[in-house]
Amino acid sequence: MTILRNRPSAGSPERGIPDATVARLPVYLRALNALTEQGIGTCSSNDLAAQAGVNPAKLRKDLSHLGSYGTRGVGYDVEYLRYQIALEIGQNQDWDVVIVGVGNLGSALSAYQGFSTRGIRVAALVDSNPERVGTTISGIEVSAMADLKKVVAEREISIGIIATPGEAAQEVADRLVEAGITSILNFAPALVQVPDNVDVRKVDLSIELQILAYHEQRKAGEAS
Amino acid sequence: MTILRNRPSAGSPERGIPDATVARLPVYLRALNALTEQGIGTCSSNDLAAQAGVNPAKLRKDLSHLGSYGTRGVGYDVEYLRYQIALEIGQNQDWDVVIVGVGNLGSALSAYQGFSTRGIRVAALVDSNPERVGTTISGIEVSAMADLKKVVAEREISIGIIATPGEAAQEVADRLVEAGITSILNFAPALVQVPDNVDVRKVDLSIELQILAYHEQRKAGEAS
DNA sequence: TCGTGTGAAAGTTTTCACAGCA
DNA sequence: TGCTGTGAAAACTTTCACACGA
The missing domain is CATH 1.10.10.10 (Winged helix-like DNA-binding domain superfamily/Winged helix DNA-binding domain)
Incomplete structure (x- = not known):
């Protein structure tokens, strides 16, 4: 990945x-x-x-x-x-991350307790939906996509999280790269293309379940 | 995993x-x-x-x-x-899953669009917090932990998702196994011990970011 | 002719088993 | 003596390169 x-x-x-x-x-x-x-x-x-x-x-x-x-x-x-x-592993410093997409998953991530104790600080939230821009989630004000570059530069963020639907993922990745992000964690169910100097990791929630389903099916078929 | x-x-x-x-x-x-x-x-x-x-x-x-x-x-x-x-991979049948823990992450998962198109159906939600029991999330009524066994049996669920804090994970896993679940997807930041016939996969959100941070640190150190 | 299916080679990861040090 | 650190073996995964069949 x-x-x-x-x-x-x-x-x-x-x-x-x-x-x-x-x-x-x-x-x-x-x-x-x-x-x-x-x-x-x-x-x-x-x-x-x-x-x-x-x-x-x-x-x-x-x-x-x-x-x-x-x-x-x-x-x-x-x-x-x-x-x-x-x-x-660079755990004695804090890493600021920006989350793009504050739907259900993005909101859950921004509130995730596990990050803070692991040196991960959610420093900014960004969304393309004007209705969400300006609202506050987990104590952080949501910025507009247009301000992504500014926010990333201001807070010296190098890690971005994509928590949008699959269709938007590539566009968001492009914007993140343009803004200077060099590591991306992609939760969207879509591949994204990035330059060589950018790392991408992908977490796909349904794939994990599909793998379990495969094993479940094998177990069920064991009766034969 | x-x-x-x-x-x-x-x-x-x-x-x-x-x-x-x-x-x-x-x-x-x-x-x-x-x-x-x-x-x-x-x-x-x-x-x-x-x-x-x-x-x-x-x-x-x-x-x-x-x-x-x-x-x-x-x-x-x-x-x-x-x-x-x-x-x-058993994708031409639907797989019913139960999500335990309807905090931010559990709620996000229950609303996750990617599941339905991949043959995953969130069939039940369970939470230990009495205030959440009886409420409706993404159109599903939250059941009490005490009813887990009944719910699993009624809907013939074989896959469970743990979306609780780490401390509760083992307890929840034990309950799931007791209820007859044979595959578990664990989002809690904790290892769970289960019998041999049960599969567990673990998704750890902060670990993914920590891996990115490691690479990010290496890139930063490249100036040397 | 073109692109699959596959042995065999290369690379990576895991496990074993024990030498060597406190 | 007990447990680390590590070569060497085993297992697994990826990649190569080409025979073969449509």
């Missing part, structure tokens, strides 16, 4: 964490937070893997891409590891 | 489509629908791959797991292929 070049990258001895690992680092971060809340200061790869729902060997391999932050025979210091992972 | 056994399976000569392929079949279905809307009756793997945003060789390999539905030198009949894929 993501367009990405795994640059071995600038200066540093060797960078380039595998995609599969990157996708799990936020999960480990969440697991570490849970351990902290439980008052646990040190954990083994088994403990953390159980908390994160992965295989311990995979966890160790993943962490080995970041460096050696554990102690043999002991395990990992929860707080230290949390800090190192956060550093790696 | 999914727990699944790739059963070579009952009777048939050889079943068991790779996970990666299953995850793309709904995408192909959508692409075929788009072609139909454009009045295109036949397409090559190149055409369809472009529409779906994948590599043509991958598309052909994926389709080869279902059977030989193309014609060499010609391509695929759009309608016929659509039908075959729909058959494979």
Whole structure:
């Protein structure tokens, strides 16, 4: 889903964490937070893997891409590891995002509790519907599409979320790119075309259910 | 994310489509629908791959797991292929789902247009908050948690969606399993433990953004 | 001739199993 | 002794490239 070049990258001895690992680092971060809340200061790869729902060997391999932050025979210091992972994935700074489309989904996203604790701050809302412009949702005033560029520049936003119907998605993506956005999370059920320097990830709510339905059907067919 | 056994399976000569392929079949279905809307009756793997945003060789390999539905030198009949894929992933029947938790996200999901056209029907809403029980959202009356089992049985629902806060997720999952649900889509930012015969898929909205933030950070660090 | 279907190669991810360090 | 870090094996996925059939 993501367009990405795994640059071995600038200066540093060797960078380039595998995609599969990157996708799990936020999960480990969440697991570490849970351990902290439980008052646990040190954990083994088994403990953390159980908390994160992965295989311990995979966890160790993943962490080995970041460096050696554990102690043999002991395990990992929860707080230290949390800090190192956060550093790696840019979680010790806040990321401002703009949500385009404040229908049901966009509104739900702007109120989503999970973002703020993960360093994601919904900084602006934009909609093409004049009736919605000027209204306030989750404490944020909705701006007009025409003001997108200004809003993005003012608040130095680099991440955009598309929460419009599928038909509008490409147009919105174009506008986001034009406004200077370089990462897009696309909830619209449509592919969007963007320049090479822009990353797009897609979340498709019905596809997830369709995959479940497939397995459900197989289970049902098991009677045969 | 999914727990699944790739059963070579009952009777048939050889079943068991790779996970990666299953995850793309709904995408192909959508692409075929788009072609139909454009009045295109036949397409090559190149055409369809472009529409779906994948590599043509991958598309052909994926389709080869279902059977030989193309014609060499010609391509695929759009309608016929659509039908075959729909058959494979159980898309020619409607799937009733129950959504647990009608906060912002649950409400947005119950109104989500993308479901109905993909054979997903939101058949019931359930919430633990007494103030929400009895209210109507998107034309559906919200039921109490205590009635979950009854509702699931009455409407023969096999798929459940968890749209509650993380703390409630495990409790809800247990209730769903108890009620007879065998597939769960979990939007709560928490892992849930279920028996082996139940499939769970997880959609984590903030993780997607955190992955984008990671890439964004790398891009920013490129100046070095 | 053209484009599918598919073996075989390349690449990626996961898992195993154990050397090595605290 | 116990658990990390990691090579090497296994599994899975993607891509290539071409034989084959309409």
